[in-house]
Amino acid sequence: MNYGDDVALEQARSGNSDAFRVLVERHATAVFRLAYRMTGNETDAEDMVQETFLRAWREIRRFDGRASFGTWLHRICANRTVDFLRARNRWQPALSPMTEDEEHDPFRGLASDEPSPERAARSAEAGAMLEPALAALSEIERTAFVLRHYEGLAIDEVASALGVQPGAARHSIFRAVRKLRRALECHA
Amino acid sequence: MTHLTEEDLILAYYNEPGADLAHAHLAACPECRASAESLARALSVCNQWTVPERSPEFAHDVWTRLVPQLYLQPQPKPRWRGLRIWTAATGFAVLLLAVFFAGRYSRPSTPPVMAGLSDQARERILAIAVADHLDRVQILLTEIANTSGANPETFASDRVRAEDLVQEGRLMRQSLAAQGETPTTNFLDEVERFMIEAAHTPDAPPAAPGRVSADAVRELRDRIESGSLLFKVRIVESNLRNEEQKL
Numbered sequence: 001m002n003y004g005d006d007v008a009l010e011q012a013r014s015g016n017s018d019a020f021r022v023l024v025e026r027h028a029t030a031v032f033r034l035a036y037r038m039t040g041n042e043t044d045a046e047d048m049v050q051e052t053f054l055r056a057w058r059e060i061r062r063f064d065g066r067a068s069f070g071t072w073l074h075r076i077c078a079n080r081t082v083d084f085l086r087a088r089n090r091w092q093p094a095l096s097p098m099t100e101d102e103e104h105d106p107f108r109g110l111a112s113d114e115p116s117p118e119r120a121a122r123s124a125e126a127g128a129m130l131e132p133a134l135a136a137l138s139e140i141e142r143t144a145f146v147l148r149h150y151e152g153l154a155i156d157e158v159a160s161a162l163g164v165q166p167g168a169a170r171h172s173i174f175r176a177v178r179k180l181r182r183a184l185e186c187h188a
Numbered sequence: 189m190t191h192l193t194e195e196d197l198i199l200a201y202y203n204e205p206g207a208d209l210a211h212a213h214l215a216a217c218p219e220c221r222a223s224a225e226s227l228a229r230a231l232s233v234c235n236q237w238t239v240p241e242r243s244p245e246f247a248h249d250v251w252t253r254l255v256p257q258l259y260l261q262p263q264p265k266p267r268w269r270g271l272r273i274w275t276a277a278t279g280f281a282v283l284l285l286a287v288f289f290a291g292r293y294s295r296p297s298t299p300p301v302m303a304g305l306s307d308q309a310r311e312r313i314l315a316i317a318v319a320d321h322l323d324r325v326q327i328l329l330t331e332i333a334n335t336s337g338a339n340p341e342t343f344a345s346d347r348v349r350a351e352d353l354v355q356e357g358r359l360m361r362q363s364l365a366a367q368g369e370t371p372t373t374n375f376l377d378e379v380e381r382f383m384i385e386a387a388h389t390p391d392a393p394p395a396a397p398g399r400v401s402a403d404a405v406r407e408l409r410d411r412i413e414s415g416s417l418l419f420k421v422r423i424v425e426s427n428l429r430n431e432e433q434k435l
């Protein structure tokens with residue numbers, strides 16, 4: 001039997017933590033991607049991943065299956081991260097300088113599948129351009145943009161994730177794209 | 189020829205429903221096509237920004253860190269315990285308001301008795317009480333927004349909580365009105381109207397205690413989404429918390 005999300009969900013709903021583990025291990029990286037785009041740094045993104053799954057465990061009985069489990073997790077993560085960013089009231093840049101410990105860690109990079117140097121360089125360059133542009137967006141604009149542009153959610157789904165009307169989500173995306181376009185046009 | 193607006197270009201870029209007309213226009217209009225290409229070039233910078241790769245052990249590590257927390261906060265939370273917390277929270281809010289009113293109305297006759305609480309302290313107490321009230325509203329709205337209405341037991345307790353919030357909200361409104369806080373008062377009025385509806389959600393036929401109509405729950409969900417109620421609650425609560433810090 002294919003141990004899909006549906007089967008794992010059914011068992012996790014009845015309190016089976018092993019089944020929930022399957023869901024965590026299957027979706028953790030996707031949730032991290034969203035959290036990283038929203039927070040701009042790895043440490044905060046990892047914290048948001050933990051919070052997302054903790055909330056998901058506590059609320060799993062309420063999951064009604066109208067959206068996929070992945071979409072539901074995205075919604076939890078987006079909401080938790082918006083609250084977190086509001087509380088912190090600022091966006092941490094993605095390309096924060098390495099700490100002294102990180103700089104001298106001989107194993108740095110060995111544990112992960114590092115992208116090619118060219119790709120890493122392009123990403124670093126893009127990150128450096130994007131950093132001030134993203135920092136100029138409000139939390140809602142940034143979240144709406146990340147959900148639409150990177151996660152590929154339709155505007156209606158973005159609205160549902162943010163708990164706003166589709167019109168409001170659409171305008172947040174418009175404002176975000178307009179601001180990013182002005183900031184990035186000279187680099188493109 | 190009427191050219192496409194920037195909004196049209198953005199909808200076309202993301203291929204949103206209704207972008208067909210814009211695509212047809214782009215095929216025929218070099219000027220708009222150039223704008224669309226310029227937009228795509230600018231956004232292509234975003235596509236080069238990659239997320240740092242995680243190690244293959246990442247998901248396992250997430251689980252390892254998560255496990256102890258799962259058992260600190262067990263998933264099946266008894267409903268009576270939740271209700272008791274809500275009752276305690278309501279009681280605390282009432283106590284705060286009593287302090288507020290006592291200070292406000294007894295001060296002119298016997299100033300030294302309430303000298304311990306300044307106007308600023310009373311305002312701060314009220315801001316905290318209203319922000320906490322909105323926090324509870326937000327939790328309930330989120331739960332309703334994410335419920336299918338299929339679980340009658342769950343919604344029966346939601347109705348009780350909504351009723352508590354109606355009572356609590358009325359006290360808040362009176363206190364704010366006494367302070368002349370019109371915008372927040374009006375917003376609490378909007379929240380109260382929703383909570384009254386939630387508290388009186390009709391039973392599903394055949395009527396059974398606690399069983400609510402899935403249609404009624406759907407209507408509540410639609411109301412939350414159409415009026416951006418959850419979003420507004422977050423904003424007002426956040427403003428109050430900021431205000432509270434300044435006081």
